[in-house]
Amino acid sequence: MAVPSEKFVSTPAQIHAETRGYEDILTPEALAFLARLHRYAEPRRQQLLKARAQRQARYDAGALPDFRADTKAIRESDWNVATIPAALQDRRVEITGPVERKMIINALNSGAKVFMADFEDSSAPSFANQLDGQVNLRDAVSGTLEYRSPDGKDYRVDANPAVLVVRPRGWHLPERHVSVDGETMAGALVDFGLYAFHNAHALHARDLGPYFYLPKLEAMEEAVLWDDVLALAEDDLGLPIGTIKATVLIETLPAVFQMHEILHALRNRVVGLNCGRWDYIFSYLKTLRRHRDRLLPDRGQVVMTVPFLKTYSELLIQTCHRRGAFAMGGMAAQIPIKGDDAANEAAMAKVRADKLREVQAGHDGTWVAHPALVAVAKDIFDRHMPSSNQLHIKREDVVADRDTLISPCGGTISRSGFDNNVEVALRYTAAWLEGLGCVPIHNLMEDAATAEIARAQLWQWVHHGSLEFTDHAPIDIALFDHALATHTHRLRESTLPGAKRADDAAHLLASLTHAEQLSDFLTLPAYEKLA
Numbered sequence: 001m002a003v004p005s006e007k008f009v010s011t012p013a014q015i016h017a018e019t020r021g022y023e024d025i026l027t028p029e030a031l032a033f034l035a036r037l038h039r040y041a042e043p044r045r046q047q048l049l050k051a052r053a054q055r056q057a058r059y060d061a062g063a064l065p066d067f068r069a070d071t072k073a074i075r076e077s078d079w080n081v082a083t084i085p086a087a088l089q090d091r092r093v094e095i096t097g098p099v100e101r102k103m104i105i106n107a108l109n110s111g112a113k114v115f116m117a118d119f120e121d122s123s124a125p126s127f128a129n130q131l132d133g134q135v136n137l138r139d140a141v142s143g144t145l146e147y148r149s150p151d152g153k154d155y156r157v158d159a160n161p162a163v164l165v166v167r168p169r170g171w172h173l174p175e176r177h178v179s180v181d182g183e184t185m186a187g188a189l190v191d192f193g194l195y196a197f198h199n200a201h202a203l204h205a206r207d208l209g210p211y212f213y214l215p216k217l218e219a220m221e222e223a224v225l226w227d228d229v230l231a232l233a234e235d236d237l238g239l240p241i242g243t244i245k246a247t248v249l250i251e252t253l254p255a256v257f258q259m260h261e262i263l264h265a266l267r268n269r270v271v272g273l274n275c276g277r278w279d280y281i282f283s284y285l286k287t288l289r290r291h292r293d294r295l296l297p298d299r300g301q302v303v304m305t306v307p308f309l310k311t312y313s314e315l316l317i318q319t320c321h322r323r324g325a326f327a328m329g330g331m332a333a334q335i336p337i338k339g340d341d342a343a344n345e346a347a348m349a350k351v352r353a354d355k356l357r358e359v360q361a362g363h364d365g366t367w368v369a370h371p372a373l374v375a376v377a378k379d380i381f382d383r384h385m386p387s388s389n390q391l392h393i394k395r396e397d398v399v400a401d402r403d404t405l406i407s408p409c410g411g412t413i414s415r416s417g418f419d420n421n422v423e424v425a426l427r428y429t430a431a432w433l434e435g436l437g438c439v440p441i442h443n444l445m446e447d448a449a450t451a452e453i454a455r456a457q458l459w460q461w462v463h464h465g466s467l468e469f470t471d472h473a474p475i476d477i478a479l480f481d482h483a484l485a486t487h488t489h490r491l492r493e494s495t496l497p498g499a500k501r502a503d504d505a506a507h508l509l510a511s512l513t514h515a516e517q518l519s520d521f522l523t524l525p526a527y528e529k530l531a
């Protein structure tokens with residue numbers, strides 16, 4: 001698509017919040033750049049969000065997702081993605097984490113090849129969190145990032161830090177503090193635009209670029225919009241075409257049927273795809289919400305070896321390697337357990353098993369949630385992936401038909417699984433409302449994606465009716481109300497993250513779980529309550 005020629009629009013984006021301290025992020029030039037991105041992309045973003053709702057209405061009426069007939073030629077013809085830059089050639093271990101100052105330094109120093117700085121699943125997007133993140137990333141890029149902790153420990157970035165990749169919010173989330181022509185801006189464009197605007201030149205001068213992870217795409221057309229936005233940004237910022245690089249998360253069920261198409265749409269800028277397994281499970285639940293034959297069992301039983309997840313990850317590897325793109329693995333939810341060596345070893349064994357499955361399947365790298373897991377994952381990848389990637393493993397043996405990609409999971413719903421979903425959904429939402437986007441709960445990393453699974457399962461289990469626990473007791477909304485009241489009381493009385501917002505979170509969860517329709521995203525109504 002041709003990029004309009006004028007450099008900057010005359011009316012910049014408007015800010016509706018206190019912004020003292022962020023003057024050098026929200027400069028007139030940066031706001032003009034944001035306005036230009038908005039005017040260019042907003043009409044299409046709105047159409048694409050409408051198209052999502054229309055597709056979902058068809059699934060709710062009984063249709064099932066499938067490969068597209070109109071894009072068969074893209075799937076069947078031969079083409080490759082553009083050359084991958086040197087800095088992204090070896091991505092064996094990537095650490096992810098919120099854009100908090102100390103954590104960015106720890107992540108950059110962790111020994112991982114890449115650090116994905118996250119404005120998304122692990123961020124509660126208060127304007128202050130998002131803007132602090134922009135300040136921190138700008139300082140990381142300019143080499144001035146330092147931090148002194150309240151107890152006087154100094155943090156600074158070592159030599160050879162991880163390569164920085166930034167994940168903006170998904171297409172669905174608004175940024176209510178920024179508007180253009182009276183319209184609220186997309187969070188995605190604010191996060192992307194500010195990072196690209198302030199850092200592109202410094203990165204390009206070091207033979208790097210603004211690199212991004214693009215989340216929650218549901219269709220090829222959404223990738224086309226991203227590609228057009230990246231092209232527009234390159235043009236405005238005077239960067240050579242293809243300087244901006246993207247890795248796309250395949251974390252929705254509709255997107256698994258369009259992986260060739262998504263790579264094709266972004267072929268001048270895409271580097272790989274990633275198995276965003278947690279949102280993918282959420283999307284399976286959400287897309288098939290009305291299909292009683294495809295309800296999911298306890299979260300703990302929905303593991304990567306069940307057929308619908310195994311096939312998804314293997315098809316992703318086959319698709320990427322056919323096109324010369326990297327096939328990144330995903331996140332194991334285990335984190336180190338302090339003060340209990342046996343439990344810690346069991347958790348680490350689970351991470352090792354997960355990473356071994358990934359490298360043996362042909363993935364080119366993987367994700368970890370905590371610095372202590374870098375060495376664990378690296379050890380597995382070093383032993384089983386001697387070169388920098390596994391593009392030569394074509395996985396032509398993988399046959400991934402539509403039915404396997406949406407196959408029922410089997411399994412059971414237990415009282416403890418139900419109760420755990422209530423606890424996790426409540427505690428995560430409450431912490432999120434306090435501004436924390438990622439929290440450990442029962443020694444597992446819980447973020448927006450895992451909380452979405454928990455609350456979507458609860459909705460599904462109480463709304464389908466006549467479902468039973470393993471002990472044959474019926475599952476109903478009264479049980480949910482009771483568990484919610486118990487956990488809300490416990491949280492309110494505790495010193496845990498979220499204690500102060502326990503009642504607000506409980507109110508929100510109750511309304512989402514009682515509602516006739518499954519809400520598309522927990523984070524949309526929660527955003528209304530975010531301070």
Ligand SMILES: CC(=O)SCCNC(=O)CCNC(=O)[C@H](O)C(C)(C)COP(=O)(O)OP(=O)(O)OC[C@H]1O[C@@H](n2cnc3c(N)ncnc32)[C@H](O)[C@@H]1OP(=O)(O)O
Pocket residue numbers: 095096097098102103104106107118121122278279331335336368369370371438439440444445446447449450
């Ligand atoms: C579904 C998805 O989208 S997955 C991607 C999104 N999710 C994530 O990125 C998860 C990121 N991980 C985290 O946020 C954290 O690891 C948590 C919240 C799960 C646990 O954090 P904590 O309770 O602080 O862990 P812990 O106390 O063991 O941390 C030890 C040190 O490691 C640091 N640390 C922990 N996780 C990270 C991380 N991901 N990146 C950088 N530093 C980290 C802590 O800041 C702390 O630093 P310090 O010793 O200098 O004070």
Ligand SMILES: O=CC(=O)O
Pocket residue numbers: 121249251275276277278279280330331449
């Ligand atoms: O973003 C990653 C996921 O698993 O969701």
Ligand SMILES: [Mg+2]
Pocket residue numbers: 121215249251276278279449
């Ligand atoms: Mg995700």
